[in-house]
Amino acid sequence: MTQTTNAGSCRTSFCSIKFCGLTRPEDIRAANGLMPDYIGFVFAPRSRRYVSPQKAADLKAALAPGIRTVGVFLNEAAETVAALLNDGLIHMAQLHGSEDGEYIKRLRGLTDRSLIQAFCIKTEADLAAARQSTADYILLDSGAGTGRTFDWRLIHDLQAPCFLAGGLTPGNVGEALKLLSPYGVDVSSGIETDGVKDPDKMAAFAAAVRNSG
Numbered sequence: 001m002t003q004t005t006n007a008g009s010c011r012t013s014f015c016s017i018k019f020c021g022l023t024r025p026e027d028i029r030a031a032n033g034l035m036p037d038y039i040g041f042v043f044a045p046r047s048r049r050y051v052s053p054q055k056a057a058d059l060k061a062a063l064a065p066g067i068r069t070v071g072v073f074l075n076e077a078a079e080t081v082a083a084l085l086n087d088g089l090i091h092m093a094q095l096h097g098s099e100d101g102e103y104i105k106r107l108r109g110l111t112d113r114s115l116i117q118a119f120c121i122k123t124e125a126d127l128a129a130a131r132q133s134t135a136d137y138i139l140l141d142s143g144a145g146t147g148r149t150f151d152w153r154l155i156h157d158l159q160a161p162c163f164l165a166g167g168l169t170p171g172n173v174g175e176a177l178k179l180l181s182p183y184g185v186d187v188s189s190g191i192e193t194d195g196v197k198d199p200d201k202m203a204a205f206a207a208a209v210r211n212s213g
Contacts, residue, residue, distance in 0.1 A: 044096065
């Protein structure tokens with residue numbers, strides 16, 4: 001790739017792929033055929049993609065080995081997040097609310113699983129906050145569920161491995177990877193049609209990422 005930043009390097013010749021907001025058995029079957037690195041379950045009740053822990057467990061039971069599960073939380077009690085991590089329902093927690101350094105410290109006292117902290121990037125100040133994160137990974141977004149990209153030119157000098165999110169689609173993810181070198185890309189609305197996951201778009205997104213190398 002050319003014109004790369006220090007947003008966090010790819011771990012293989014391809015960046016990691018995360019399909020987020022899976023809610024149906026059909027979504028799992030599509031993911032199994034494409035083998036993304038991660039899939040995400042949204043545990044924030046106000047989200048239209050919300051699944052209960054029991055439903056997530058049912059979906060995970062059908063998930064192909066080798067695909068890691070990420071739980072997405074919005075200002076959830078640290079004890080609740082840790083319990084789902086320690087029970088093995090999810091491998092990683094993605095914090096999408098106003099969780100701060102003290103929250104992460106408390107959560108680390110309850111679990112040794114990896115943490116992703118999400119940041120809505122609109123200005124350089126938002127990026128500065130992301131640089132201060134003590135999470136294992138950071139996720140840069142345009143805002144929860146907006147389906148829009150942010151100004152990718154803002155990304156630079158990040159130390160933690162970075163997931164790029166926000167408005168990514170099969171049509172623009174290749175461009176993103178030409179400009180940046182993220183650890184991974186995270187997509188939800190960009191692989192949906194009429195509010196549900198579209199297996200054709202999922203396949204096109206995975207192909208666009210894997211062909212970008």
